[in-house]
Amino acid sequence: MSRYIAPLMIGVLGTAILVGLGVWQMQRLAWKEALLAEIEARMELDPVALPADPDPVADRFRPVVLDGRYGEGLALVTVPAEGGGGVRLRVIRPLELEDGRRVLLELGKVSPEVIDSFQTLPVYRGSGILYWPDEVDVFTPERDKGGNVWYARDIPAMAAELGTEPLLVIARAGEKGNPLLVPSEPDPARIPNNHLQYAVTWFGLAAVWAGMTVYWLLRLRRRRYLER
Structure with missing residues (x-):
């Protein structure tokens, strides 16, 4: 009987851990769906x-009205092209x-090939989305x-460079701008939500x-029967 204890404990413990990870991902799924609905x-x-x-x-993703003139300076941030x-x-x-x-206004994305010919009107009157990106790491x-x-x-670094508050507003997609x-x-x-896939995997x-635990135990039982 003692020969079954270790395989059984390993099987029960491993299965419990994997099921627990699956349950955790289901809880994360519910949290992410609620967050996306709130956004x-x-x-x-x-x-x-x-x-x-x-x-x-409290103000993340909140639409705001903007009316102002562009200041001097420009920041270009690389991002992979869609597709x-x-x-x-x-x-x-x-x-x-x-x-x-003075705030930072993200106007949109442009191809590097045309950045030298990129021009905008001197003023912006429209709406935008308050956003706090978390993209910087070591x-x-x-x-x-x-x-x-x-x-x-x-x-913070862009604001210091361009002389603005450390606050980013992203222009709304419906606003008229440079074609x-x-x-x-x-x-x-488009915010990743893969928790269901992870849960199914776990x-x-x-x-x-x-x-595999059941198979292991059956093999041990068969071996014991043959040793008799």
């Missing part, structure tokens, strides 16, 4: 005046509002100062682990 609902709200002190949590193959550049400019505040390369190219949206621009408004449908592994 979508927030983005459908009517635009409001830019808050005096926007909150990165693969090449890159595009996020175009970010300082915008000085009528009340004197692996992010230093920006190319010569070409003013960044490899992530480092808002060369591809809108970069956040899309909840539950599948749990079933395989349990099956």
Whole structure:
């Protein structure tokens, strides 16, 4: 009987861990679906005046009204082109509002081949989405100062460089702008949500682990029967 204890414990423990990981992913799925629904609902709200002190949590994805003139300077952020193959550049400019505040405005994405001929009107009147990107880590390369190219949206560093508040607003997709621009408004449908796939994987592994445990025990039983 003692020969069955170790395989049985390994089988039960491994299966329990894998099932637990599957349950955790299902809980993450429910959380992500609720979050995406909240983001979508927030983005459908009517635009409001830019808050005096926007909150990165409460005001994330909130539509706001903007009316101002572009300041000097430009930041270009590399991003993979949709569908693969090449890159595009996020175009970010300082915008000085009528009340004197200066914020960063992301106008959209443009092909590097046409960036030299890219032009905008001197003013922007429309709406945008408040956004706090989290893209910078220890692996992010230093920006190319010569070409003013960044490899992530480092808002505090960009704000210091362009003389604005550390606040990013992304122009709404429906706003009229340069025809060369591809809108970069956040899309909840494109936010990764793979938790169901992960859950199925963990539950599948749990079933395989349990099956292999049963097979192991049957082999031990058969061996014991042959040894008699």
